[in-house]
Amino acid sequence: MTLDELKDQIKTIQLQFETETSAEGLRTKYLGKKGLFNLLAKSIGKVDLDSRVKAGQQLNFLKAYLNNKITQKERQVQANLPWLDFTLPGLKPKVGHVHPISQAMAEITGIFERIGFTRVRYPEVDWDWYVFESLNMPPNHPARDEWETFFVDTPVDQKKGKLVLTTHTSNGQVREMERLGSQPPIRMINIARCYRRQQDATHTQMFHQFEGLVVDKGINIQHLKGTLDYFAQEFYGPGTKSRIRPFHFQFTEPSFEVDFSCHICGGTGQVDGNKCKFCKSGWHEVGGAGMVHPNVLKAGGIDPEVYTGFAFGWGVERTYTLKEGLNIDDIRLLYSGDLRFLEQF
Numbered sequence: 001m002t003l004d005e006l007k008d009q010i011k012t013i014q015l016q017f018e019t020e021t022s023a024e025g026l027r028t029k030y031l032g033k034k035g036l037f038n039l040l041a042k043s044i045g046k047v048d049l050d051s052r053v054k055a056g057q058q059l060n061f062l063k064a065y066l067n068n069k070i071t072q073k074e075r076q077v078q079a080n081l082p083w084l085d086f087t088l089p090g091l092k093p094k095v096g097h098v099h100p101i102s103q104a105m106a107e108i109t110g111i112f113e114r115i116g117f118t119r120v121r122y123p124e125v126d127w128d129w130y131v132f133e134s135l136n137m138p139p140n141h142p143a144r145d146e147w148e149t150f151f152v153d154t155p156v157d158q159k160k161g162k163l164v165l166t167t168h169t170s171n172g173q174v175r176e177m178e179r180l181g182s183q184p185p186i187r188m189i190n191i192a193r194c195y196r197r198q199q200d201a202t203h204t205q206m207f208h209q210f211e212g213l214v215v216d217k218g219i220n221i222q223h224l225k226g227t228l229d230y231f232a233q234e235f236y237g238p239g240t241k242s243r244i245r246p247f248h249f250q251f252t253e254p255s256f257e258v259d260f261s262c263h264i265c266g267g268t269g270q271v272d273g274n275k276c277k278f279c280k281s282g283w284h285e286v287g288g289a290g291m292v293h294p295n296v297l298k299a300g301g302i303d304p305e306v307y308t309g310f311a312f313g314w315g316v317e318r319t320y321t322l323k324e325g326l327n328i329d330d331i332r333l334l335y336s337g338d339l340r341f342l343e344q345f
């Protein structure tokens, strides 16, 4: 190669560079390891010996030229970038939190675990046997009507009947007896989703219940009442009382409805001489309870002549929304997915 030919090639590279419109990738294209400059520099060995020094100078000139031009272009790009103030405080990413009902379930679990209950979980789609029949509600029993049940359209099991969406957590009672090989003592707290065909300010189609079950020798109503009072004080605060009223459930005998005293009026039903607007009577109903029916113990393989037990089942949403300061008058809000509501918890 002659010196003139080398100069021509240098010129061609310069002309090519002048047509570049963007600064992006220029350094690699022209000055990179496999860039145009290096390709040309390799051909210096082909230049006549007496012109090599000059050829080297020409190449150095090209390198400096490219370096300057590329730096200029890069600076132009930087100058056009929007102004960035690195001293400004950063944007905080939104941080989520545990849903209020999950918080309530964790708190309820803790309260019962402190007095020796074990948290368990049982299927939320379960057999008719566990949801109704083993709980002393044979097929076609009118008491079943109270549980507005969603049935699952699947083949019926010969022994356990239809599959249903669990209407209450009481399906865990006989399951827990089976899990422990029908060997008391039993101290279970079962918290799960339940489903009923209901929808208004105090009912949702999907809700949660927590179910307590205690079975042992000599268990009586005093143990139930003591447990209710303990829970009332732990969950709602000191001074909260529990009250049981006669009721009917097929799976407990005797059966009760459970109320807790209202934190606004302290259970009196009166505020400054007027009816308490929050409770209207001094008490809030939260759920049901009772002494486990002998037929239920038998269904779980436990001898009712030797063992007795108590059970209770309450709505988590109902229990939670009665907490002081919450003032949630429509439990559907909890499942509305509305962040303006949820972010307050």
Ligand code: FA5
Binding pocket: 167, 168, 169, 170, 196, 198, 199, 202, 203, 204, 205, 206, 207, 208, 209, 211, 249, 252, 285, 286, 287, 288, 289, 290, 311, 312, 313, 314, 315, 316, 317, 318, 319
């Ligand atoms: C029962 O479900 C019984 N299994 C409770 C029980 C367990 C009694 C063990 C005896 C022994 P009940 O249908 O009353 O009972 O429901 C209990 C509570 O669940 C209600 O007081 C209410 O707080 C809650 N609950 C019931 N249906 C809904 C619903 N659709 N939406 C929200 N909460 C509900």
